[in-house]
Structure formats: structure tokens, C-alpha cells
Amino acid sequence: MTPRVTATVDLAAIRHNLKVVRKTAPRSKVMAAVKADAYGHGAVEVARALEAGQVDALAVACMEEALQLREAHLLTTPIALLEGVISIEEAALAVYERLQVVVHDHWQIALLEQLPASAEVQVWFKLDSGMHRLGFPLSDVPRLVDTLKRRPGWKLQGWITHLACADELDSDATPRQIGAYETALLGVSGPRSIANSAGLLAWPEARVDWVRPGLMLYGASPLSGKTGLDLGLVPALRLESRLIAIREYAAGEPIGYGQAWRTPERMPIGVVAVGYADGVHRCLPSGTPVMVAGTRVPLVGRVSMDMITVDLRGAPAARVGDSVLLWGPGLPAEEVAGYAGTIAYELFCGLTQRVRFRYRG
Ligand SMILES: Cc1ncc(COP(=O)(O)O)c(C=O)c1O
Structure with missing residues (x-):
């Protein structure tokens, strides 16, 4: 049968685009966003390609997406749940499946605290530095540090924030977000993670311990007026x-x-x-x-x-x-x-x- 409409995904292009990420942010570890079925490209195949390209972690939105990758068996790369867990069952499953959990609200801390104290929870704390969607207010950082002291079984993976306007090169929103985030974390240990694709391409100061590209891995540009090709990317x-x-x-x-x-x-x-x-x-x-x-x-x-x-x-x-x-x-x-x-x-x-x-x- 001749297929009517085909999407041909070039996994070599995805690995190439990962190299562009590495070249742009050479000192950062890379957490690749493969949520939403790898932006419609096919999560399992893309995750395998990224794993072959030695990506440091993969990011999905939710438990269902993480389990899809776990069921594909081949994956040894850490997987982070960007929206964290929504029930005690999911919290237990996250520990069992060794998933990293982004924690963005106090109700999620309360949920995770229902797990046995010995449970090893791999935690990213998400801070709201100005996006005003998910994340703890920056003033909560000392409370979060106390939480970690209370739960020695929790392993801090780092502090995530998300940029609202990284694709707007003339806006001062990004420097303000980064400044506020850095200030809130002064003297606090743990890896930092700020940048999505636009952040890592356009804002050198956002290339910290971890970067979290999505779109650019698929070869498209997040910056208006520029195509993926202009940025050395290959459409996948x-x-x-x-x-x-x-x-x-x-x-x-x-x-x-x-x-x-x-x-x-x-x-x-x-x-x-x-x-x-x-x-x-x-x-x-x-x-x-x-x-x-x-x-x-x-x-x-x-x-x-x-x-x-x-x-x-x-x-x-x-x-x-x-x-x-x-x-x-x-x-x-x-x-x-x-x-x-x-x-x-x-x-x-x-x-x-x-x-x-x-x-x-
Ligand atoms: C928290 C977070 N980090 C990183 C990304 C990747 O963003 P992008 O595809 O713009 O690189 C997303 C995507 O929306 C996200 O929600």
C-alpha cells in the first residue's frame, strides 16, 4: 500500500542538532525535551537517537509519557517529569521507576512527604522567576532548603526556572528573570537550569549547569526572523x-x-x-x-x-x-x-x- 501522507523523521538530524546544542552551551548538561511525543516526532525513536547521542537527561510532561519511554526498555538516560506527580500513586511510581520529579508547589511536597522517609526521591525544585505559570515564589527558597534538610532521602537534582520571553531579544524580561533567580539562589547549593532553546541560543547567561532544549533539537528555530538553517540546525x-x-x-x-x-x-x-x-x-x-x-x-x-x-x-x-x-x-x-x-x-x-x-x- 502506498502511504498517503508520510512524515519522515531523520534521526541523524536530531543527533546533529544535539551537537549544535553542545557547541552552543559546551559547559552545560543537556536535558532534551521529548514531551508531547517528542514534539510529534515519535518519543521512543527520538529518545533512542538522543541516547545514542549521549544526551544527559530527557524531559517529559507527565507520568504517562515517562512510562512510554520506560516500556521501550532501551533507555538508561534519566527521565524528568516536568509537571511532577499528581497523586501518591504517581509519587510511588516515580520512585520505583527512578524518575526525576520536578516539584513546583507545596501540595506536591506534601504528597511526596507521604512516601516513606527512606524513599529516594530525585527532586528538581521549580522556581517562578517571572513566567507566572508553575513554580515556587523565589522567596520560598529558604523553605525548600529546609525541606531538603528534613528529607535526607531526597536527592536534589537542581533548581529549574523557565523563561517567558527568551525569544524576544529586545525585551529586558529575560535578564530580569535570570537576575532574580540567581539572587534568590545566592549561597544555595545545587545545579541550576534556566534555558529552553531560545534561552540557550540567545542568552549566554542562561547557559548554566543544565540547558533544556526542545524545539531546536527538531531543527526549527525558536527565534523569529531566523530559520533553523540560519542557526546551523537541520529540520528533522x-x-x-x-x-x-x-x-x-x-x-x-x-x-x-x-x-x-x-x-x-x-x-x-x-x-x-x-x-x-x-x-x-x-x-x-x-x-x-x-x-x-x-x-x-x-x-x-x-x-x-x-x-x-x-x-x-x-x-x-x-x-x-x-x-x-x-x-x-x-x-x-x-x-x-x-x-x-x-x-x-x-x-x-x-x-x-x-x-x-x-x-x-
Ligand atoms: C520547562 C520546560 N523546559 C524546556 C522546554 C523546551 O522548550 P523549547 O522547545 O522552547 O526549547 C519546555 C517546553 O515547553 C518546558 O516547558
Whole structure:
């Protein structure tokens, strides 16, 4: 059977991007974000590739994602739960599975304190230095230090904070967050961890003991105005489908649902077998680029569930069966995401079960 829509994930590209992280933050350990099924790339395969690339730790959002990696058996790399645990059962499981637990609130401390005092809990404390989503207020640091003294079985992995505006190079929010975090931790021992991809690329002072890249490992840029390629990254995923029809229409003919677009002249329209049920967002407007057999052409008309229509005037040699690239090397997901008014993260995470995944490298 010929797959309709394929996502080809280049694991060598992911290992290359890990090397870019190491080169950018040579003194930092790397905790790779593989949450959300490795940003839609396939958590187990990506985690194995990163392990082969000798990443220092992996980060997932929740227990379910961690267990998926544990069940894949091959993983020896530490795994951190970025949202921590939500029940005593999860707390016990985290200890049993030797998972690192990010603790962001006092209710989680109370939960973990229900475990036997001898339980070895690997703890990251998350501090809110200005993101105001998760984390203890910075003024809680002395209380957290006391907690550690009370629970000698707990092994402090470090102090995490998360940057709200690391991709905004003109904003002073990041230096303010880093300054407040460093000040709160003055004289306190334990590894520091501040930077996501944008943080580690754009803010040298955020390259501390641990960095936590996600997006850049998949080859996309978190910085606006720059593509992954500009940063030396290689896009890891190519999303492809095929032309399944080519029709010639006279000038003024409407195309697709709502007759939302009309042919400005006599012209060929291609139909590509991919739609919003595959993860190509319906809000992508006419003009969004796709690549037909290596040539950029614009999407025209509305994205439907299983198909899109494209203007083939710029690709006169196009034939039914030609491959069509939705995003990947040569057509950055960051650029396509811009047309949808979103970010590459959301495109990646939006791929659906109907897409056939293949792995290379
Ligand atoms: C706490 C934390 N650290 C690191 C990351 C990785 O971020 P990015 O994909 O922007 O590098 C995320 C992702 O949202 C996160 O929530």
C-alpha cells in the first residue's frame, strides 16, 4: 500500500542538532525535551537517537509519557517529569521507576512527604522567576532548603526556572528573570537550569549547569526572523503527500469549499492528498507555500479534511503522483506556521494518527 501522507523523521538530524546544542552551551548538561511525543516526532525513536547521542537527561510532561519511554526498555538516560506527580500513586511510581520529579508547589511536597522517609526521591525544585505559570515564589527558597534538610532521602537534582520571553531579544524580561533567580539562589547549593532553546541560543547567561532544549533539537528555530538553517540546525521531519489530480480551469472559476478563491486566469490546479485531518491547519490561507516536486507553489482555496488545492502555474512539469512537501528541509515549518498565525511547535504537535511515520538515520 502506498502511504498517503508520510512524515519522515531523520534521526541523524536530531543527533546533529544535539551537537549544535553542545557547541552552543559546551559547559552545560543537556536535558532534551521529548514531551508531547517528542514534539510529534515519535518519543521512543527520538529518545533512542538522543541516547545514542549521549544526551544527559530527557524531559517529559507527565507520568504517562515517562512510562512510554520506560516500556521501550532501551533507555538508561534519566527521565524528568516536568509537571511532577499528581497523586501518591504517581509519587510511588516515580520512585520505583527512578524518575526525576520536578516539584513546583507545596501540595506536591506534601504528597511526596507521604512516601516513606527512606524513599529516594530525585527532586528538581521549580522556581517562578517571572513566567507566572508553575513554580515556587523565589522567596520560598529558604523553605525548600529546609525541606531538603528534613528529607535526607531526597536527592536534589537542581533548581529549574523557565523563561517567558527568551525569544524576544529586545525585551529586558529575560535578564530580569535570570537576575532574580540567581539572587534568590545566592549561597544555595545545587545545579541550576534556566534555558529552553531560545534561552540557550540567545542568552549566554542562561547557559548554566543544565540547558533544556526542545524545539531546536527538531531543527526549527525558536527565534523569529531566523530559520533553523540560519542557526546551523537541520529540520528533522519532512511531511509529504502527493498530487492526486491536476485540472485546468478557465479564468474566474471558484476553487474548493465556500468558493473562497477564484482562478485569475486559465490555469492548472493541483489537488494534494493532505488536509486538516492529517495536521495541515485549516486556517492556512491562500498563498501558503508547498513544494511540488521541489518547486514552491502556493496553496489556494480552503484546506479541507483530506485535501488541499494548489496553484500549479509555477510548476508546469508537475504530474499526478509527484511528491508534495508540506514542511521539512527546504520549506521550514517555522515559515509555514507563520502563515497559520502559529508556531512550528503547534504544527509538529498537530500531526494526527493518519500520518504514516518513517525513521531514517
Ligand atoms: C520547562 C520546560 N523546559 C524546556 C522546554 C523546551 O522548550 P523549547 O522547545 O522552547 O526549547 C519546555 C517546553 O515547553 C518546558 O516547558
